[in-house]
Amino acid sequence: MTIAVPNALSRPGFFQRLSFANKSDVFTRVLVIAITIALLFYILLPVYWMLKTSFQPNQEIRVLPPIWFPTETTAHPYTNANRLIPMWRYVLNSLFVSVTAAGISTIIACSAAYVLARFRFPGATIILGLILLTNLIPAITRVFPIYFFIQNMGLLNSYVGLILAYVGFSLPFAVLMLRGYFESAAPPELEEAALIDGCGYFEAFWRVILPVCLPGIAAVAIFTFLNAWNDFLWASLLLNQGEMKTIQVGIGDFAQEGGGVQYVNAFMAACVVATVPALVVFVFVQRWLVGGLTAGSVKT
Amino acid sequence: MASIEIREARKAYGSLEVLHGVSIDIPDGEFVILVGPSGCGKSTLLRMIAGLESITSGDIAIGNMVVNDLPPKKRDIAMVFQSYALYPHMSVAENMGFSLKIAGRSKAEIEQKVSEAADILGLRPLLFRKPAQLSGGQRQRVAMGRAIVRDPAVFLFDEPLSNLDAQLRVQMRSEIKALHQRLKTTTVYVTHDQVEAMTMADRIVVMHDGNVEQMGAPLELFDRPANLFVARFIGSPSMNMLEGQIEEVNGAPTFVSGGFALPLSQASPAKPGEEVVLGFRPEHLSIAGPNSVSTLEAEVIVVEPTGTETLLNVTTAGHAFLALFRARLDVNPGERIMLSIDPLHVHLFSKATGKRL
Numbered sequence: 001m002t003i004a005v006p007n008a009l010s011r012p013g014f015f016q017r018l019s020f021a022n023k024s025d026v027f028t029r030v031l032v033i034a035i036t037i038a039l040l041f042y043i044l045l046p047v048y049w050m051l052k053t054s055f056q057p058n059q060e061i062r063v064l065p066p067i068w069f070p071t072e073t074t075a076h077p078y079t080n081a082n083r084l085i086p087m088w089r090y091v092l093n094s095l096f097v098s099v100t101a102a103g104i105s106t107i108i109a110c111s112a113a114y115v116l117a118r119f120r121f122p123g124a125t126i127i128l129g130l131i132l133l134t135n136l137i138p139a140i141t142r143v144f145p146i147y148f149f150i151q152n153m154g155l156l157n158s159y160v161g162l163i164l165a166y167v168g169f170s171l172p173f174a175v176l177m178l179r180g181y182f183e184s185a186a187p188p189e190l191e192e193a194a195l196i197d198g199c200g201y202f203e204a205f206w207r208v209i210l211p212v213c214l215p216g217i218a219a220v221a222i223f224t225f226l227n228a229w230n231d232f233l234w235a236s237l238l239l240n241q242g243e244m245k246t247i248q249v250g251i252g253d254f255a256q257e258g259g260g261v262q263y264v265n266a267f268m269a270a271c272v273v274a275t276v277p278a279l280v281v282f283v284f285v286q287r288w289l290v291g292g293l294t295a296g297s298v299k300t
Numbered sequence: 301m302a303s304i305e306i307r308e309a310r311k312a313y314g315s316l317e318v319l320h321g322v323s324i325d326i327p328d329g330e331f332v333i334l335v336g337p338s339g340c341g342k343s344t345l346l347r348m349i350a351g352l353e354s355i356t357s358g359d360i361a362i363g364n365m366v367v368n369d370l371p372p373k374k375r376d377i378a379m380v381f382q383s384y385a386l387y388p389h390m391s392v393a394e395n396m397g398f399s400l401k402i403a404g405r406s407k408a409e410i411e412q413k414v415s416e417a418a419d420i421l422g423l424r425p426l427l428f429r430k431p432a433q434l435s436g437g438q439r440q441r442v443a444m445g446r447a448i449v450r451d452p453a454v455f456l457f458d459e460p461l462s463n464l465d466a467q468l469r470v471q472m473r474s475e476i477k478a479l480h481q482r483l484k485t486t487t488v489y490v491t492h493d494q495v496e497a498m499t500m501a502d503r504i505v506v507m508h509d510g511n512v513e514q515m516g517a518p519l520e521l522f523d524r525p526a527n528l529f530v531a532r533f534i535g536s537p538s539m540n541m542l543e544g545q546i547e548e549v550n551g552a553p554t555f556v557s558g559g560f561a562l563p564l565s566q567a568s569p570a571k572p573g574e575e576v577v578l579g580f581r582p583e584h585l586s587i588a589g590p591n592s593v594s595t596l597e598a599e600v601i602v603v604e605p606t607g608t609e610t611l612l613n614v615t616t617a618g619h620a621f622l623a624l625f626r627a628r629l630d631v632n633p634g635e636r637i638m639l640s641i642d643p644l645h646v647h648l649f650s651k652a653t654g655k656r657l
C-alpha cells in the first residue's frame with residue numbers, strides 16, 4: 001500500500017542507503033529523484049488544481065494564461081456550493097451509506113472468514129470456490145441483474161437498497177482477505193490457548209483473535225468504506241433522487257446543472273468536500289494497517 | 301491435584317484410526333512423559349486430555365470424573381504449547397494473568413499470583429514487555445508462567461523445549477523438573493527426545509503407531525524393554541541387535557549367530573531352535589581379554605571421542621554395531637579388535653513377535 005512510503009522515507013538512513021559510491025551512481029540518483037518528482041507532479045497537479053480553484057473567485061478561473069498561484073483567496077465557493085446543492089446533506093448521506101455498508105460487511109465477513117479459516121466442514125471448498133468466482137465476474141455485467149433485483153424488492157431509491165448492494169459487492173473480497181489474515185496472523189494454538197485459559201469459543205474470538213487481527217479487519221473495513229464512498233455507478237443507478245443522493249452523485253448532477261460552466265469554483269469546492277473524508281479516514285487509521293502485531297506470538 | 305485415567309481411548313479422523321485403544325493410569329502428582337517417534341499420536345492423546353480433540357471411543361477421567369464431553373475450560377488443566385502461543389497483544393503480565401481475569405478474580409489477586417509466578421520463573425524484569433520483545437527461552441518461560449498461575453489440577457506440555465537451543469534445553473529441563481518437585485502437580489509431558497524422557501519422567505509411556513508399547517520407570521524401560529521397539533527407542537546410543545537362534549551347547553542354552561556363540565544363563569526362557577534377536581547395549585561391549593570366551597572380531601569403521609567417552613562404529617560379519625567405552629581408546633579406523641559381550645546384560649527377543657523372552 002502506498003501509505004508505507006512516507007514511513008520508509010522518514011526513517012533515518014533511507015537516503016543514506018540510497019547514496020552510492022561513485023560518480024555514475026550520483027547520476028542514477030539524480031535521475032531517480034527527478035523521475036519521482038515528475039511523477040508526484042503528475043499525480044498531484046489535478047488535486048492541487050481542484051484545491052486552488054475551490055478558493056478562487058470565479059472570474060479569475062477563466063483568465064488565460066491560467067493563474068497558478070492565486071494572490072487572493074475566498075471561501076465564498078464553499079458557501080455558494082452549499083447554496084446551489086444540499087452539499088452537507090449529500091456528504092451525510094454518503095457517510096451514512098458507506099459507514100453502514102462497511103460495518104455490516106466487515107461483521108459478516110469476519111464471521112464467514114473465521115469459520116472458513118478454522119473449521120473443516122463438507123462444502124467448505126465449494127463455498128470458497130464460489131466466492132472466488134464472484135470476484136472473477138466483471139462488475140459491469142452485474143448492473144442489470146442487480147438493478148432489477150433491487151427494483152423487485154422495492155428498494156430502489158432507498159438507503160437500504162444501496163447499502164445492500166455495497167455489502168454484496170464487498171463481501172467476496174473481504175471474506176477472502178480476512179480468511180487469509182486469520183490463517184496467518186492467528187494460528188489455531190492461539191485460540192486453543194484461550195480455550196484452555198477458560199474462554200468459550202466466542203470469548204476466545206472476542207478477546208484474542210479479534211484484537212490480534214484488528215489490523216486486517218480494519219484494512220477490510222476501510223477498503224469497503226472507500227469503495228462505497230467513491231462509488232458513482234451504483235449510487236447513480238440505485239439512489240438518484242432528491243435529497244437522498246450521495247455526494248458523488250450529487251456532484252455528478254451538479255456538473256450538468258451548470259457546475260461545470262457557471263460555478264466552476266463552487267463545483268471544485270464540492271469536489272474537495274467529497275475528497276476530504278476519505279483522506280481523513282486514511283490518515284486516521286493508518287496505524288491499524290501497519291500490522292505486525294502478531295510478531296512473536298508463535299515461533300516459526 | 302488429580303489423577304488421570306485413560307481407558308481404551310481411541311481416536312479416528314474419518315476412517316483413519318490414529319490411536320488404537322490406549323489405556324494409561326496416572327496417579328496424582330506423577331510426572332509422566334509420552335514419548336515416541338513422530339506421528340505416533342502423542343500430541344493427539346495430549347490434546348484429547350486437554351479437550352481440544354474429541355474422543356472417538358473410550359474414556360478419559362481427570363480426578364475420577366469422566367471428562368469426555370467437557371470443554372477445555374471445565375477440565376482444570378493448563379497446557380504449554382510447542383509454539384508457546386502467547387497472546388501477542390498482551391504484555392507478559394497480562395498473558396500470565398489472562399486465565400484469572402477470565403475467571404473473574406480480583407485485580408489484587410491476579411497481581412499477587414502473577415508476581416509470585418514471575419518470581420519463580422525469573423520473569424519479574426520482563427513483566428511489561430510484549431511477547432515479540434522476548435527471546436525464545438523467555439517466551440517459553442512466560443508460557444510456563446501462564447500455566448502455573450492457574451494452579452491447575454493437571455499440567456500438559458507438548459514438546460515445550462523443542463524450539464530451544466541445546467544448552468537452554470538442558471537448563472529448562474531441570475527447571476521444569478524442579479518446578480514439578482515444588483508444585484507436585486500431575487503432569488503429562490510429550491516429547492520425541494528420549495533423553496528428555498529419561499531424565500525428567502517419573503514414568504515413561506512409549507508409544508508407536510497409535511499404541512502404547514510399554515510404560516514404566518525410566519530405568520525399568522532401559523533395563524527390561526518389553527519389545528524390540530522399546531529396546532531400540534530407549535537409550536542413546538541405541539541398542540545393538542543381532543539375529544540368530546537358540547541352540548543347546550553342552551547342555552546349556554546358547555545364542556548362536558554365524559560363528560558367534562554366547563552361552564545364556566540357565567534361567568533363560570528361550571527354547572532351543574527358537575529364532576531370536578539378541579540385544580546388547582553399546583556400553584556392554586568390552587575389549588576382549590585373553591580369557592574371554594564369547595568374542596566377536598570386529599573392524600573399526602569410525603572413532604568418535606567425546607572426551608569422557610569413546611564411541612566406536614564397528615562391523616563384524618556384515619553387521620554394524622556401536623561400542624561405547626568410558627575411556628580413551630587408542631584405536632584407529634581399519635584396525636581389527638576383539639570384543640566381548642557382557643552376558644549378564646543381554647536381552648532376548650522373539651524374532652517372530654518382537655516380544656521380550
Ligand SMILES: Nc1ncnc2c1ncn2[C@@H]1O[C@H](COP(=O)(O)OP(=O)(O)OP(=O)(O)O)[C@@H](O)[C@H]1O
Binds near residue numbers: 313
Ligand atoms: N486433523 C487430522 N486429520 C487427519 N489425521 C491427523 C490429524 N491430526 C493428526 N493426524 C494424524 O494422526 C497421527 C498422530 O499425530 P500426532 O500429531 O498426534 O503425532 P505426534 O506423535 O505428536 O508426532 P510429532 O512428534 O511429529 O508431533 C499422525 O499420523 C497424523 O498424520
Ligand SMILES: [Mg+2]
Binds near residue numbers: 342343344
Ligand atoms: Mg506432536
